[in-house]
Amino acid sequence: MSPEQVVHHPHSTSSKTGTFYFAYGSNLSAYQMSLRLQHSPASSEPVGIARLDSHAWIICERGYANVVALPESNAASDHNTVWGVLYNMHPVDEARLDMYEGHNEARNPIPEINPDPETQIIKRHLQGGWDYNKHYLPITVTKWLRDPTEYGISVSNSFLSSSHMVNGTAHEHTLASHPPTTIRALVYVDEFRTTPGKIVQEYIGRMNRGIDESVQLGVPHGWVNNIMRTFIPEGIYVDEEGYVGTDEGYVEAEATEADDHLKENMLKNMN
Secondary structure (H helix, E strand, O other), X not given: OOHHHOOOOOOOOOOOOOEEEEEOOHHHOHHXXXXXXXXXXXXXXXXXXXXXXXXXXXXXXXXXXXXXXXXXXXXXXHHHEEEEEEEEEOHHHHHHHHHHOOOOOOOOOOOXXXXXXXXXXXXXXXOOOOXXXXXXXXXXXXXXXXXXXXXXXXXXXXXXXXXXXXXXXXXXXXXXXXXXXXXXXXXXXXXXOOOEOOOOHHHHHHHHHHHHHHHHHOOOHHHHHHOHHHOOOOOOOOOOOXXXXXXXXXXXXXXXXXXXXXXXXXXXXXX
């Protein structure tokens, strides 16, 4: 299915203007998102800092980030919480991101409908041959970076009256007093590879860039140190040529950064 043929499902996530997407891997970097999603600039603009409860963040045995569902708990800790960046994607850009996440027709030509009515709200299809399945999960937004009413999210009158908006963005000191908001967002989840593993070399630099950008926005630095740093060494960054992944999803050759994979300077020169 081409991006132009994508069907938007308006009730999948809480956004009334697109698809809320919760990024927890290299897409923590809004810069990387801007290289991947070029239909609408708004698709790669962070709109909030959020957390996914009752899940563990890992680098899985394939070498890339994944989240693993845990039993529900009333006691939140670093080990059962995943922090990330919230985006609001145009449907054309969502279809494009599907390709990068290996959620494409080539990987799974005939998707099988999820037969379990109790979990259909979470996932419409079984994962099959996809690298990641699309889950729609409750996410707690702890900090809005843009006015949530842009996306049809109701907030208290006190928040709106006390916020000082600059180009649609609320100042940080006003957001700190706003209570967390629970929404539903798209999360790419690999249901099959749930065992911790060793990070792929090319992924280290992209993850470090995502960490730097997201911590500046509000992802807790302590959580990064306690969870992410057990998998991701510091001090390694994207090289001067850059690497943005492959629009065919995961392939074994990614570890060798094959010449036919998408490089950042290629995409920048195309614009």
